Amino acid sequence: MPQTTVQPDQTSVDLESLTADVVAQAIKAGASDAEAVAREGDEFSVTVRMGQVETLKDSGSRGLGLRVFVGKRSASASTSDLTPQGIRQLVEGAMALARVTEEDPFTGLPEAAEFGAVQGDLHLYYDDVYSLPGPERIEWARRAEAAALAVDPRLTNSDGGSFDAATGRMVLVNSRGFAGGYRTSYAGVSAAPLAVDANGQMQRDGWWSSARRLADVESPESVGQEAARRTLRRLGARRVPTQQVPIVFAPEVARSLIGSLFEAVSGDAIWRSASFLASRLGQQIAAPALTIVDDNTLLLPTGAGGFGTSPFDGEGLPSQRTVVIENGVLCSYLLNTYTARKLGLKSTHNASRGLAGTPGVGCGNLYLQPGTLAPHAILAAIPAGLYVTSLMGFGVNVVTGDYSRGATGLWIENGQLTHAVEEVTIAGNLAEMLRNVTAIGNDLVFRTSVAAPTLRIDGMTIAGS
Amino acid sequence: MTHADSSPVADHKRFFFDKFGITERLLERCLGEALSAGGDYADLYFESVMATSLGVDEQIVKSASQGTSAGCGIRVLSGERTGYAYTDNLSPERLLHAARTAALIASGPAKQPVQGFIETPSAELYPVPLGGYDLDLAARLELILRADRAARAFDARIVQVRAGYSEELRRILVAASDGSFASDTRPLCRLNVYVIAKEGEVTTKGAAGGGGRAGLDQFTGSKSPESLAREAARGAILQLGAVPAPAGEMQVVLGPGWPGILLHEAVGHGLEADFNRKKTSAFAGLIGQPVASPKVTVVDNGTMAGRRGSLNVDDEGSATQETVLIENGVLKGYLSDKLSARLMGMANTGSGRRENYQAIPMPRMTNTYMLAGDDSPEDILRSVKRGLYAVNFGGGQVDITNGKFVFSASEAYLIEDGKITAPVRDATLIGNGPEALKYVSMVGNDLKLDEGIGTCGKDGQSVPVGVGMPTVKLDRMTVGGTGR
Numbered sequence: 041m042p043q044t045t046v047q048p049d050q051t052s053v054d055l056e057s058l059t060a061d062v063v064a065q066a067i068k069a070g071a072s073d074a075e076a077v078a079r080e081g082d083e084f085s086v087t088v089r090m091g092q093v094e095t096l097k098d099s100g101s102r103g104l105g106l107r108v109f110v111g112k113r114s115a116s117a118s119t120s121d122l123t124p125q126g127i128r129q130l131v132e133g134a135m136a137l138a139r140v141t142e143e144d145p146f147t148g149l150p151e152a153a154e155f156g157a158v159q160g161d162l163h164l165y166y167d168d169v170y171s172l173p174g175p176e177r178i179e180w181a182r183r184a185e186a187a188a189l190a191v192d193p194r195l196t197n198s199d200g201g202s203f204d205a206a207t208g209r210m211v212l213v214n215s216r217g218f219a220g221g222y223r224t225s226y227a228g229v230s231a232a233p234l235a236v237d238a239n240g241q242m243q244r245d246g247w248w249s250s251a252r253r254l255a256d257v258e259s260p261e262s263v264g265q266e267a268a269r270r271t272l273r274r275l276g277a278r279r280v281p282t283q284q285v286p287i288v289f290a291p292e293v294a295r296s297l298i299g300s301l302f303e304a305v306s307g308d309a310i311w312r313s314a315s316f317l318a319s320r321l322g323q324q325i326a327a328p329a330l331t332i333v334d335d336n337t338l339l340l341p342t343g344a345g346g347f348g349t350s351p352f353d354g355e356g357l358p359s360q361r362t363v364v365i366e367n368g369v370l371c372s373y374l375l376n377t378y379t380a381r382k383l384g385l386k387s388t389h390n391a392s393r394g395l396a397g398t399p400g401v402g403c404g405n406l407y408l409q410p411g412t413l414a415p416h417a418i419l420a421a422i423p424a425g426l427y428v429t430s431l432m433g434f435g436v437n438v439v440t441g442d443y444s445r446g447a448t449g450l451w452i453e454n455g456q457l458t459h460a461v462e463e464v465t466i467a468g469n470l471a472e473m474l475r476n477v478t479a480i481g482n483d484l485v486f487r488t489s490v491a492a493p494t495l496r497i498d499g500m501t502i503a504g505s
Numbered sequence: 506m507t508h509a510d511s512s513p514v515a516d517h518k519r520f521f522f523d524k525f526g527i528t529e530r531l532l533e534r535c536l537g538e539a540l541s542a543g544g545d546y547a548d549l550y551f552e553s554v555m556a557t558s559l560g561v562d563e564q565i566v567k568s569a570s571q572g573t574s575a576g577c578g579i580r581v582l583s584g585e586r587t588g589y590a591y592t593d594n595l596s597p598e599r600l601l602h603a604a605r606t607a608a609l610i611a612s613g614p615a616k617q618p619v620q621g622f623i624e625t626p627s628a629e630l631y632p633v634p635l636g637g638y639d640l641d642l643a644a645r646l647e648l649i650l651r652a653d654r655a656a657r658a659f660d661a662r663i664v665q666v667r668a669g670y671s672e673e674l675r676r677i678l679v680a681a682s683d684g685s686f687a688s689d690t691r692p693l694c695r696l697n698v699y700v701i702a703k704e705g706e707v708t709t710k711g712a713a714g715g716g717g718r719a720g721l722d723q724f725t726g727s728k729s730p731e732s733l734a735r736e737a738a739r740g741a742i743l744q745l746g747a748v749p750a751p752a753g754e755m756q757v758v759l760g761p762g763w764p765g766i767l768l769h770e771a772v773g774h775g776l777e778a779d780f781n782r783k784k785t786s787a788f789a790g791l792i793g794q795p796v797a798s799p800k801v802t803v804v805d806n807g808t809m810a811g812r813r814g815s816l817n818v819d820d821e822g823s824a825t826q827e828t829v830l831i832e833n834g835v836l837k838g839y840l841s842d843k844l845s846a847r848l849m850g851m852a853n854t855g856s857g858r859r860e861n862y863q864a865i866p867m868p869r870m871t872n873t874y875m876l877a878g879d880d881s882p883e884d885i886l887r888s889v890k891r892g893l894y895a896v897n898f899g900g901g902q903v904d905i906t907n908g909k910f911v912f913s914a915s916e917a918y919l920i921e922d923g924k925i926t927a928p929v930r931d932a933t934l935i936g937n938g939p940e941a942l943k944y945v946s947m948v949g950n951d952l953k954l955d956e957g958i959g960t961c962g963k964d965g966q967s968v969p970v971g972v973g974m975p976t977v978k979l980d981r982m983t984v985g986g987t988g989r
Contacts, residue, residue, distance in 0.1 A: 092584075094587065095586070095587040096586070096587070097588075097590065097865070098606050099590045099591045099603070099863065100592075101591070114568075115568070115570060116568075116570040117571045118570075118571075118573070118574075119572065119573045120574040120576065120593045129573070133573075134571075137571060140566065140642045140643075141566045142567070144567050199783070242785075242906050243907055244904070244907070277907070282752050282753035312665045312667075313703060314665065314708070314710060396571070397558075432935075433901060435899070435913040435932070437931045439701065442932075444750070444933040444985040445933055446909065446933055448909075463935055464983070465932075465933050465935050465984075467932065467985050467987045469987075501987040502752075504983060
């Protein structure tokens, strides 16, 4: 086994003083306000396929972004060149671009009084993610794949097992007095086995576990076994006829519905009327059992911060908890400073910030509150229906709400899961789907920052044979 | 080095040599370090990108941004193994450190890279603009302002217009332990228009875009700001009166151009050599077998001047080419990079691509299209009793293992008794890759390539691609609507 050591490609640059200096240079160059963001990160990943190391990657990078305001004009620039010359070009470039933009009365940094950060440790960073020695990391990837392939002789091929670790740091400084930064960490293990049935039909599925702390990552064996179970249950998949039946979304696909809903309540879509939920604030838009919350301060049961947790948002406003839908009533959009101003509302502290460009709207830990039903109880009530385990394609139009996606899953008959189903679509309209949520599971788990329990939705159309 | 100093390649190379102090000696040292633990092959990929984007929104030039990045990715291959490390600091120390990190994939006695580089002959598929920092911003702003005006003028029901222009200049240099050496300077630009239409309680969207590896003079004709704006506005207005899409299997006619995304999803990905080497593709082992109707011939062509998916050399420094994937319905070949070509004993098709210096190259498509047939588009439509005519699409996706693919129609119409009737709302089409093209019963004489808007994702890496197709009739395909 090769030996590896983690030596992130970082020389000792003080990101705080660097960003503060960039802001000062921009002000000196004529900006009325400026905001700088610096990010650095390193990543390690290894994949093992059919027992052999396939790829091994170990690296790091840094970047710096600057947003400048000249009155009500703004522009931005980013660079990976942190030398004095690179920074000079960054400032000059942003200032030159600010001269070609036009006045936008709604642009600008938040007011000084709004800035802040959640106090206390949000448990976003654990140094154990890099604690495994190199050969041990490869071993984790190998174990995940081996555990998957050992489950059943029909599992004869693999897209591999993997182990990943990453750490990152971001610093945000602006000319109105905000300065903050935080570190994050990540570790994960995955497996993706392939199975072949007697007819030569191949299927692949996978599973993964990830966490901010290595100690919270599930064992490679349990990940591999779950991946195997998911691949095997796809075997024998067939089409079903075109029909309308209840659809049950497994948590990993229910999550994507919440993601679509996020786009529909995001301030940028709302002020443009580019959402089926525009102008619906305060109205009953979903089944009364539906409550959706965005909590950017969430700590998981393990004590670690969620993947969507941060002390402040991309504009330096303190993270908060926002109830988006309560008992089916649309209570709040998700807003950054710009979209809030456009709508005459207050920011919900949901600004997202890349290196370049203006801040967007992002969600933190966005979740649908669990109900009381066990998933098997939801299935038990359905004489005939489709349990969806994966979705394909981009057929979600949040302007009209039209929803049409490729689906894979298992057929429900008399409350039981029977044969696998593939090559069908499920279609409906998000506005109706929200109202037609007829059962909510008790199985909410934060595997990623967006999470939902098992959901039953009625009235959708399956298109198949 | 064996090139003449006056060649364009010399200019590309000099960029990295002059700006970052890279020398031939340093390249050789890094490759030596990369093979210090053995390994079959090593390469260095230098990249420098300069990107600019401008946006008009609500008739205001609201946004302008630029970004610069540079870095080097170092790869070592040992059997089927890949070791990879990258750095955004191009100092000799950091490059050598990255080379040592990538080297750890192998374990054996050091190998010596080939001494002296032999440069890959490079095509000249796109103009290389001078400058980079000193763009004529006014000319670019004019494009988006013209688009904004044209979209607003189209119809009073257009209530929101956003137009964006983005441009990048990507310089690359590849040096490998087998002595291969290549460099390229790649322009890429794109103009996009997004609109929202509103009538009563109904709100719809429309979008259009175009671009390629060419200068501003490409934005004329069907890619003029006015054409793109009208196209976006027309799509949104059309949707105001759309009826639910039908559900179930039916005859489907795909219009020419961008609907070629069908080929990209249904067959293209499944023919990438890495999936077939690992036998994870539904197309594995099907070379020489019929996978489509005899009317179908599909090629991937990276050598088309100015196209979004084209490359003078791929991201491993190999020459790009035209590769026949399906000929008269029979599967002919895969798309390969250096690793898969070596391991499979097949020709390298110059398909090794990567998103950036931080990413490991893999076989990818360039411009993928179906050759024209003999049928007139009118005859094709006339032949359909009841079906769907889909002329514009959003994205698509494929599961390469079971072959199932989807692509989402954003502009489609019912066909009733050979006539185009009502526009329908968005619907996803689904099919099975190795089977879907067997149902092609008519192929139009109107081959068209898309306007230059495609971005393909694989393993988290995005690269620009092109697609194309004539009007095509499929006798059977599943349409994922909600109607009857």
